[in-house]
Amino acid sequence: MTVTRPRILVVGAGFAGVGCVRRLERKLSTDEAEITLVTPSSYQLYLPLLPQVASGVLTPQSIALSLRRSRKYRTRIIPGGAIGVDLAAKVCVIRTITDEIVNEPYDYIVLAPGSITRTFDIPGLTDHAYGMKTLAEAAYIRDHVISQLDLADASDDPDERAARLQFVVVGGGYAGTETAACLQQLTHNAAKRYPRLDPRLIRWHLIDIAPKLMPELGDKLGRDAQEILRRRGIDISLGVSIAKAGPDEVTFTDGRVIPTHTLIWTAGVVASPLIGTLGAETVRGRLAVTAEMCLPRRDGVFALGDAAAVPDRAKDEEGAICPPTAQHAMRQAKRVADNVIANLRGQSMRPYEHKDLGLVVDLGGRDAVSKPLGVELKGLPALVVARGYHWSALRTNVAKTRVFTNWMLNAVAGDDFVRTGFQARRPTKLKDFEFSDAYLTPEQLRERVEGTGGKAQ
Template sequence: MTRPRILVVGAGFAGVECVRRLERRLAPHEADVTLVTPFAYQLYLPLLPQVASGVLTPQSIAVSLRRSRKYRTRILPGGAVGVDLQAKVCVIRTITDQIVNEPYDYIVLAPGSITRTFDIPGLTDHAFGMKTLAEAAYVRDHVITQLDLADASTDPAERASRLQFVVVGGGYAGTETVACLQRLTHAAVKRYPRLDPGLIKWHLIDIAPRLMPELGEKLGRAAQEDLRRRGVDIALGVSIAKAGPEEVTFTDGRVVPTRTLIWTAGVAASPLIGNLGAETIRGRLVVTPEMALPGHDGVFALGDSAAVPDLATGDGAICPPTAQHAQRQGKRVAENVIATLRDEPTRPYVHKDLGLVVDLGGADAVAKPLGIDLHGLPAQVVARGYHLAALRTYVARTRTATNWVLNAVAGDDFVRTGFQARRAARLKDFEYTDAYMTTDQVREHVEKTMSPAR
């Protein structure tokens, strides 16, 4: 008899934690585990802004799966583009651009999310995202390039536009991005004697009435004051009306000349979810508290792509798409897969929030561990301690801690790698949202390619 096949889609926080728990709890003879991911690393997203600012190297937050896996889990390099829930087949586009079928007995859907965009003229053509390692590295290169080009320009208008930067999104990603990159340009301009530091201007805008509302009014206001003290212009209740190559128009009518628009205004579930033909809530797959897909045996979903009921609140809410929830859901869903495999009862996901941390760079930070409000250096200690604990390998922790110390002592060399010498890449170039199959296309493909004997 063949062993049951467990297929995990996605190597984010949810998928990797699920695989880790499966490897620990399952005996080798009980099941075969396959992880589908285009990259053989887990990206620690909360520290992505620090890669963009050069505080951390990309390798620090890209935790190798081949280093940490004990070679029991098969890593299939590619992305899931469709799932036939009836035939129990996942359709995968490999990194060699081949379309292959991967049959399964149990599937865990954790494909994560993509940057959420809106129908704003010019947005995807002219904005940068901050969701992938490539985007973070590219944004750093772009920002340093703007300083070089401004320094070389003899046109005052061009110089001013290259030294204005706009970040959209007042959540954790946007706030940390503007904080880290503002520190980068503030330090770098000292190496450009021809540039007036007063010309450098960072704008942070968000349609919400306050920054990071999850932190509460006190800490949100503290973070806002820290940024304003450093010269960041914060505009709330405002968004983007249109974007162009050399200027951005705000919804309040202001026109800001800029060559840099960074969009961090939320995430949306992977397009894979919308093509399953199953019920969704705000684009996320409807699942039971046990994270099972109703009406489909052996199908589980979690993380950013699933509307997991938040039983801790008791008000019918769903869990927010955070790393903290994804990690803990990964552990619980692995236990439920094992329970299903062994014909044992499954358990619902219940989690008590451990708190929030926001690293604004240097000694600036806000944190709310276990409901305790912290600001400044104590918050920074908690924030960095949390991140080090959350990184899964000692190698990643050592690299990250070493980078922090080295940056604090020696600073940055502000070297650009040359990405800008090629065709400019924007938000639309980093997320392949048109690669997914519809439900009908998946079913037709599976019927054509699967052997009748199966």
């Protein structure tokens, strides 16, 4: 009789998924379980540093950490994305990068599909806005911003030139604020290389519907961050959003019309649409799980990261859930891996609990604001803390070396403002990067699994 090893399927290669896989590889012997990871790309993206890729401070490769470099690497990687999970049949339906749809049976599943950009029903938004959630988007936005400078420099039409040199970023959270700050630094430095351009025509707008910029920082640091950005010439509008977006202008909800060819949308995230295929209870769109990160009444189903509403036991508030940050995802990954192993071995599982260590915001150049362990910092001390935190959080020594070298080289030599060719002649916008329409409906999922008897194909 052949004895098969239990199959552990991990969905997603972000901080949560990769951290879980790495711990499973270290703690499980090869004959205890078979580990499979579902991800479109065989790398872990260090998401917090994307704005620095967009601004050219870091190269794309430096924050894409290969999953195949680990000495203990033995995980089977399926190159694709999970588009549906049948909990009753214990089958995950996957669309591979070649658009083939396959069934992957499992005994244990760890759901860490992350999040996608949150959009609203705003006319023209998904057709004309750019996102900042993937490595391709960051590289693409860099090319696009530099191309606007090139086109403005070549144009003799003052209206076209002005429109090319106005940039709008929506979202006053960390992603939006850092994106606006880093890209403004890029255009400010680049303007010196375009003698035909008047630097005063380059305008950056940062808008958010909330009354404060990065409210998690507190009033004082939030004001400090605003002051830094305004001193650089970034127009900040709070309590304002987008009413509609077009190919060459954006209309704000306060009635202003801004001629621009660049709208970057970073107004929050929502859990991956994969969660909607499970038919399970959700909290604010995230999968409701226990403190042990298990799905109630479903044996062998775990969830963590941005897609899971993990109870925040470190807070006294009733119903508090962990924020979707890398800090929590990395720590949840270790606990969920330990709980999978405990479940596999018939041992008791432990709940997740972590007290937030603070926040860091790198505003480009020598500007930063940070709040490590509640201590408010700005300027160079904050920059040292911010970059030190990111550097230490990188998973491999190769990535640490690349990032540190990039920082040093950029500090000494600056940027070359070169377009790398990611921008095709056909514009690629928000709707083209995240494949949010690729997921199965519950009916399609049932038909798919029942039609194949739940077997792998």
